[in-house]
Amino acid sequence: MPATLAPSAGPSATKVPTVAPSPGSTPAAACPRVSAGSAASQAQLTAIRVAHQPGFDRLVFEFGASAAPGPSGMPAYTIEATSSLSGASGQPVRLDGSALFGARFTNASTRNVDGSTSYAGSTDMRPGTPLIRELRLVEDFERVLVWGIGLDHLVCPKVSELASPYRVVLDFPSAP
Numbered sequence: 001m002p003a004t005l006a007p008s009a010g011p012s013a014t015k016v017p018t019v020a021p022s023p024g025s026t027p028a029a030a031c032p033r034v035s036a037g038s039a040a041s042q043a044q045l046t047a048i049r050v051a052h053q054p055g056f057d058r059l060v061f062e063f064g065a066s067a068a069p070g071p072s073g074m075p076a077y078t079i080e081a082t083s084s085l086s087g088a089s090g091q092p093v094r095l096d097g098s099a100l101f102g103a104r105f106t107n108a109s110t111r112n113v114d115g116s117t118s119y120a121g122s123t124d125m126r127p128g129t130p131l132i133r134e135l136r137l138v139e140d141f142e143r144v145l146v147w148g149i150g151l152d153h154l155v156c157p158k159v160s161e162l163a164s165p166y167r168v169v170l171d172f173p174s175a176p
Contacts, residue, residue, distance in 0.1 A: 031156035033080040041073030042066035043108045043166060044118035045145060050127040050135060054176040057131040059149065059157075061103065063166040067113045068143065074166045075108040075145075079159050085148045087139045096126065097133035097150030101157070103170070105145040110137070131155065131174040 043063035050059050065072035082102045085093045110119035123137035134150040149170075157170040 031081045034159040037074040037076040042068040043075040052129040057129040059170040076106040095150030099151040099154035101149040
């Protein structure tokens with residue numbers, strides 16, 4: 001059973017993601033759902049970086065080429081506020097923080113098609129930044145990759161894409 005996002009609402013960017021209002025009257029209603037990337041593109045997660053900069057906490061998902069069938073490129077993704085996350089088991093995944101976001105990537109994985117690892121970093125991070133309390137891998141199954149992001153409080157991220165290598169960048173506004 002795939003992970004679910006419960007509906008509730010530097011370098012220059014290479015593409016402006018599509019922003020759509022989230023349904024409902026809970027957390028997602030406060031922040032628009034952001035979807036972009038290409039459903040045809042395949043990618044391997046290679047790195048995740050979290051850092052505090054004056055005025056925002058930055059989260060970067062970095063992707064490399066994939067040997068999976070299809071063109072390599074920016075995978076399709078959705079970033080949205082949610083009231084809960086659950087993994088393949090259907091059990092809820094708890095994260096630190098009072099606000100929760102899900103980052104879902106399609107045709108992406110932390111494992112190469114030959115079974116080797118493309119991402120060797122932590123799958124449960126507590127970066128110590130003012131806003132991002134926890135980042136956890138919720139699902140990596142059948143080339144669907146879901147990460148949960150626990151925040152100290154609800155703020156809407158600015159989402160952008162960078163190329164060479166492909167990166168999805170989330171900037172969450174915070175105190176300097």
